[in-house]
Amino acid sequence: MTTLGELVLQEPRAAVLFERLGFDYCCRGDRTLEQACRQQGLDTKTVSILLQALADEPRNTDLEAHDVARTTISELCDHVVTRHHDPLRRDLRRIGDLAATVVRVHGRTRCELLDLERLFDAIRSELETHMDIEEQTLFPACRTLDVEPATTGFDAALLVLLEDDHATTGDALCALREVGGGYRADSAVCSTHRTMLNALRAFELDMHQHLHEENNVLFPRVRARIAAGAER
Numbered sequence: 755m756t757t758l759g760e761l762v763l764q765e766p767r768a769a770v771l772f773e774r775l776g777f778d779y780c781c782r783g784d785r786t787l788e789q790a791c792r793q794q795g796l797d798t799k800t801v802s803i804l805l806q807a808l809a810d811e812p813r814n815t816d817l818e819a820h821d822v823a824r825t826t827i828s829e830l831c832d833h834v835v836t837r838h839h840d841p842l843r844r845d846l847r848r849i850g851d852l853a854a855t856v857v858r859v860h861g862r863t864r865c866e867l868l869d870l871e872r873l874f875d876a877i878r879s880e881l882e883t884h885m886d887i888e889e890q891t892l893f894p895a896c897r898t899l900d901v902e903p904a905t906t907g908f909d910a911a912l913l914v915l916l917e918d919d920h921a922t923t924g925d926a927l928c929a930l931r932e933v934g935g936g937y938r939a940d941s942a943v944c945s946t947h948r949t950m951l952n953a954l955r956a957f958e959l960d961m962h963q964h965l966h967e968e969n970n971v972l973f974p975r976v977r978a979r980i981a982a983g984a985e986r
C-alpha cells in the first residue's frame with residue numbers, strides 16, 4: 755500500500771492537500787491514505803479523487819523546479835542545506851525577534867504570548883543543534899557513502915537518533931500551533947503580531963517539507979545504500 759510519504763514523493767502538490775486536511779505526511783508519513791483518512795474521519799474515496807485531480811492538473815515548473823525524488827544523496831544533502839537549513843536559521847532569528855517584541859508590548863495582557871515565546875525558543879534551540887549535527891556529522895558521512903558505497907564507517911544509529919528528533923519537533927510544532935491559536939491572522943493584536951503569526955505559519959509549512967525530505971527521501975535512500983554496500 756502506498757504511504758503518505760510516497761504519495762508526496764510521486765506528486766509534491768499532494769503536500770498542500772495533506773496540510774489542509776491535517777495529515778502528518780512528514781513524521782507519520784509511513785501511514786497509508788486509508789489509515790490517515792480513518793484517523794481524521796474522512797472518506798478515503800473523496801480524498802483519492804482530490805489527489806487524482808491534482809495529478810491531472812498541469813505542473814507549475816517554478817514551484818517544483820527541484821524534484822527531490824530524482825537527486826543523488828549528495829545533491830539531496832546540498833538541497834536540504836541551501837533550501838531548508840540556511841533560510842531556517844534566518845527565519846528562527848526573525849521570528850525570535852518578532853516574538854520578543856510582541857511579548858514586550860502585549861505580554862502583560864496576553865499571557866499565551868509568553869507560552870508561545872517559551873515554546874518557540876525551545877524549538878529554536880533544538881533545531882539549531884539538530885541542524886549542526888546534520889551538517890557536521892550526517893551529511894559528510896552521506897557524501898562519503900555516495901562516492902564509496904562499500905564504506906563501513908556509516909553510523910546508522912545516528913539516523914534513528916535524528917528521526918527521534920524529527921518526531922519531537924513534529925509534536926512541538928503541533929503544540930506551538932495550538933498555543934498560537936492556529937495562527938489565525940484575525941486574532942492578532944497588532945501588525946507585528948500578525949507578521950509573527952504569518953511567519954510561524956510559513957515556518958511550520960517549510961518544516962513539514964524539510965522533515966518529509968529527510969524522513970521519507972534522504973534517510974530511506976541512505977539505508978538502501980548501506981544495505982547495497984553490505985551485499986557487495
Ligand SMILES: [Fe+2]
Nearest residue numbers: 834885888968
Ligand atoms: Fe535538516
Ligand SMILES: [Fe+2]
Nearest residue numbers: 884888916968
Ligand atoms: Fe533533520
